[in-house]
Amino acid sequence: MTLGRTAVVLGGSTAGLCAAGALAPYFDQVVVLERDELPAAAEHRRGVPQSKHPHFLLNSGRRAIGALFPGFEDELIAAGGLHLMPSLDAAYLDGEGWSARKRGAMTMIYGSRILIERVLRDAVRVLPNTTIREGVSVHGLTTRDGAVTGVGLSTSAGEEHLEADLVVDAMGRGSSVSGWLVAAGWPEPEVRTLDAKVTYTSRWYELPSPAERPASWWWQHLVIMPTPDKGEHPAEHEFLVNFFPIEGNRVIACMGSWGIDMPRTTEAFVESARRVRTPLFAAAMDRCSPTSEVHLTRSTGNKWRRYDRLSTPGLVFVGDSICAFNPFYAQGISSAAMSALLLREHLSRAQRLDAEFYTRFLVAQRKSLTVPWSLAMARDQGYECAVGTEKVPEWWRRVLAAMSGPAFSLIVGAAREYEVVDEHFAKVFNMDESLGEMMRNPRVIAALVRYRIRTALGRQRIPFGFDPQAEPPATDYSPDGAAATVAAR
Structure with a gap:
C-alpha cells in the first residue's frame, strides 16, 4: 500500500539520499532535487565543502x-x-x-565523505521508483489550507511546479525552508543555538x-x-x-x-x-x-530548529536542516540516517498522512535528536568563546570547563580496565545510549569508583600516559593478549 503518489526530497547529500531510501516503499514515485551536477565517482562537489574533512x-x-x-x-x-x-x-x-x-x-x-555519498547514490539510483534530478534550484514551497503541497523550482529549461504528497527538507545548515514557511504564513520556528x-x-x-x-x-x-x-x-x-x-x-x-x-x-x-x-x-x-x-x-555551530513545535503537514525534516552539530563530535551523518530510518518506521505504521502522523513523527524525532544534542552541549557549553541561546551562566560554564576534561579522562581510563565501561562508553559515542543513561547504570558507577581507587593506589592493570615525544607503544595490552608486542603491518 502506498501513502501517496509523489514524495519530493530537497537535497541529494547523505541526508536526502537516506530520506529517499525511507520513502521509496510508500510512494509511487520519489524525486530527489539536487542543485549540483552529481559526479559518477567519489569526487568533491560545490554543495558539500565539508567533504574535504574527516567524517x-x-x-x-x-x-x-x-x-x-x-x-x-x-x-x-x-x-x-x-x-x-x-x-x-x-x-x-x-x-x-x-x-x-x-x-x-x-x-x-x-572512509571519505565522498565515498560514502557515492555508495549511497548508487544504492538510490537502483530504486525503480526513485529519480535524482540534478541541476535543479528549489525556490519555494506551495501550500494549500495550511499544508505544504509541493515545491517551485527552476532548471535550465525554465520554471516548474512539482506537486507532492510529502516534502522532505534535506538542504542542510543553509536551508531556506524556514523562511519560505514564514512567507506562507507560519510562525518563525524557535531556534536553539550554541557556537563554540x-x-x-x-x-x-x-x-x-x-x-x-x-x-x-x-x-x-x-x-x-x-x-x-x-x-x-x-x-x-x-x-x-x-x-x-x-x-x-x-x-x-x-x-x-x-x-x-x-x-x-x-x-x-x-x-x-x-x-x-x-x-x-x-x-x-x-x-x-x-x-x-x-x-x-x-x-560549525550547533543549531536546532524546533519544527516539532510547529504544525507543518506535508513537510518533514532530516539532517542539518533541522539539527546541525559541531562536526568535532561526528554526529551529523549518523543523526540524519537515524531520522530517515525513524521516518520509514512511522510511514510503515501509517494508514494516511494526517495531522496525527506528523505529530507522532516529530515527537519521536525530537527524542532521538535530544541524545546527540545533549552530548554536544555537555562539551561546548564549557568554552568561554561559546555564544548562542544555550550559553550558560559564567559560574556554570566554569563548572563544566573544570569537570568535563577530568570526567572524560576518568571514563576513558576506566574503559581501558573494565569491559562494562568500555561497552557503555562505545554506546554513548555511537549515539546508542545517552550519557545520562550510562551514568545511571550501577555497574558503570561501581567500575568508575573502583578505577578511581586503583588509580590513587597506583594499581592500574593497564598502563597509560606513555611519553608523547616517543612512538606510541605497539604492545597489545588486551586482557587475553598477555601484553604481546604485535608486529608492525
Whole structure:
C-alpha cells in the first residue's frame, strides 16, 4: 500500500539520499532535487565543502543506513572503506601521553565523505521508483489550507511546479525552508543555538606503500586530544588532531580548535603541525605525499530548529536542516540516517498522512535528536568563546570547563580496565545510549569508583600516559593478549 503518489526530497547529500531510501516503499514515485551536477565517482562537489574533512560513520548511523539500504556496509568496504577497531588500530594521545593499545567494544568503518555519498547514490539510483534530478534550484514551497503541497523550482529549461504528497527538507545548515514557511504564513520556528567557535583545517595525503612505511607504524589512525596542561604552551597544544585513514591508501591530516585561528595556507599548516604536542603527526605528514591544498571550515555551530513545535503537514525534516552539530563530535551523518530510518518506521505504521502522523513523527524525532544534542552541549557549553541561546551562566560554564576534561579522562581510563565501561562508553559515542543513561547504570558507577581507587593506589592493570615525544607503544595490552608486542603491518 502506498501513502501517496509523489514524495519530493530537497537535497541529494547523505541526508536526502537516506530520506529517499525511507520513502521509496510508500510512494509511487520519489524525486530527489539536487542543485549540483552529481559526479559518477567519489569526487568533491560545490554543495558539500565539508567533504574535504574527516567524517566518522558511527555505528548507529551505519546500522540505520544498512537498514535502509541492505548491503551498504559491504559495498562501502568493497569500494575501499576500512573496517577497523579504533582501540587496537589507532594511536590515541590523551591526558599526559599515549594510551595503551588493546581490543575494545567498538569497531568503525573509515572512509571519505565522498565515498560514502557515492555508495549511497548508487544504492538510490537502483530504486525503480526513485529519480535524482540534478541541476535543479528549489525556490519555494506551495501550500494549500495550511499544508505544504509541493515545491517551485527552476532548471535550465525554465520554471516548474512539482506537486507532492510529502516534502522532505534535506538542504542542510543553509536551508531556506524556514523562511519560505514564514512567507506562507507560519510562525518563525524557535531556534536553539550554541557556537563554540570551532574551526578546522585539513589537507589530503597519499600514504607510502606498506613496504615503505616505518616499522613503528603499527597504527592506521592517529588521534591527538587537546592538552590538559593549564600552563604556558603553544596554541597548537590545544588542537584536536586527526591523521585519518580513508580509501585508496590516503589519509586526511586535520587540525581543529575551539576559538583559535587556524592555518589557512600550506606553509602555515605544515608549521603548525610541527608544534602540536607530539612530533609523530608532522613526521607522518613528512613521509606522505600531499595531494590537495589546505581546506578550512568555520560553519560549525550547533543549531536546532524546533519544527516539532510547529504544525507543518506535508513537510518533514532530516539532517542539518533541522539539527546541525559541531562536526568535532561526528554526529551529523549518523543523526540524519537515524531520522530517515525513524521516518520509514512511522510511514510503515501509517494508514494516511494526517495531522496525527506528523505529530507522532516529530515527537519521536525530537527524542532521538535530544541524545546527540545533549552530548554536544555537555562539551561546548564549557568554552568561554561559546555564544548562542544555550550559553550558560559564567559560574556554570566554569563548572563544566573544570569537570568535563577530568570526567572524560576518568571514563576513558576506566574503559581501558573494565569491559562494562568500555561497552557503555562505545554506546554513548555511537549515539546508542545517552550519557545520562550510562551514568545511571550501577555497574558503570561501581567500575568508575573502583578505577578511581586503583588509580590513587597506583594499581592500574593497564598502563597509560606513555611519553608523547616517543612512538606510541605497539604492545597489545588486551586482557587475553598477555601484553604481546604485535608486529608492525
